[in-house]
Amino acid sequence: xxxxEQDPGPFNVPEGATVAFNCTYSNSASQSFxxxxxxxxxxxxxxxxVYSSGNEDGRFTAQLNRASQYISLLIRxxxxxxxxxxxxxxxxxxxxxxxxxxxxxxxxxKP
Amino acid sequence: xxxxxxxxxxxxxxxxxxxxxxxEQHMGHRAMYWYKQKxxxxxxxxxxxxxxxxxxxxxxxxxxxxxxxxxxxxxLHLHALQPEDSALYxxxxxxxxxxxxxxxxxxxxxxxxxxx
Numbered sequence: 001x002x003x004x005e006q007d008p009g010p011f012n013v014p015e016g017a018t019v020a021f022n023c024t025y026s027n028s029a030s031q032s033f034x035x036x037x038x039x040x041x042x043x044x045x046x047x048x049x050v051y052s053s054g055n056e057d058g059r060f061t062a063q064l065n066r067a068s069q070y071i072s073l074l075i076r077x078x079x080x081x082x083x084x085x086x087x088x089x090x091x092x093x094x095x096x097x098x099x100x101x102x103x104x105x106x107x108x109x110k111p
Numbered sequence: 112x113x114x115x116x117x118x119x120x121x122x123x124x125x126x127x128x129x130x131x132x133x134x135e136q137h138m139g140h141r142a143m144y145w146y147k148q149k150x151x152x153x154x155x156x157x158x159x160x161x162x163x164x165x166x167x168x169x170x171x172x173x174x175x176x177x178x179x180x181x182x183x184x185x186x187l188h189l190h191a192l193q194p195e196d197s198a199l200y201x202x203x204x205x206x207x208x209x210x211x212x213x214x215x216x217x218x219x220x221x222x223x224x225x226x227x
Contacts, residue, residue: 034215043201043218044154087153097142097205098167099216101153 006088006102023071023088032091035073037084078109114138115219123225132222134185134202143185146201161207192226
């Protein structure tokens, strides 16, 4: 089993669509969870941290299920500017600062 | 504007050259990281510095030598690289992991390295 596994992409959706990304992780000792986005030939940018109670930031909602070791990201009313690769990222147990990245899911939002 | 800067943006070097990548952060963070990213792959951790001390080396070949002169600066010294080392090298910073939770890491724009 991969350490952090994401839906294979790419996702091609029309503007205004709702799109959901899923992610599972294998290390039950992981405590911190994030979604990053990465535009082509740019650095990853932190989109949002993911908290146990779930959290929302505008059109973006993140959920965490520790029992299932599952993380999700929901994007509502998708915009052309949401086109990017979305990376599920998990800290690796108690190894201070070590983050493990999923392979990423490419999203393409079309007019 | 990114608060983590990296120089140079692009670097082309031969296998016998010695060069250095530089990273600077202005966020007051005390943990800094080097990652390597190949095309269509996620970033792979190379080194972690916490409070200016090397805390993680992910079995990186010795032709890569990190250095943390102070809490704001991080260097990566390169010597006798191979063509397969061509990649985007990303620097990141964060607060050190204290307790169970950690804050996210913030990345610089990267140095795109080509080894001929």
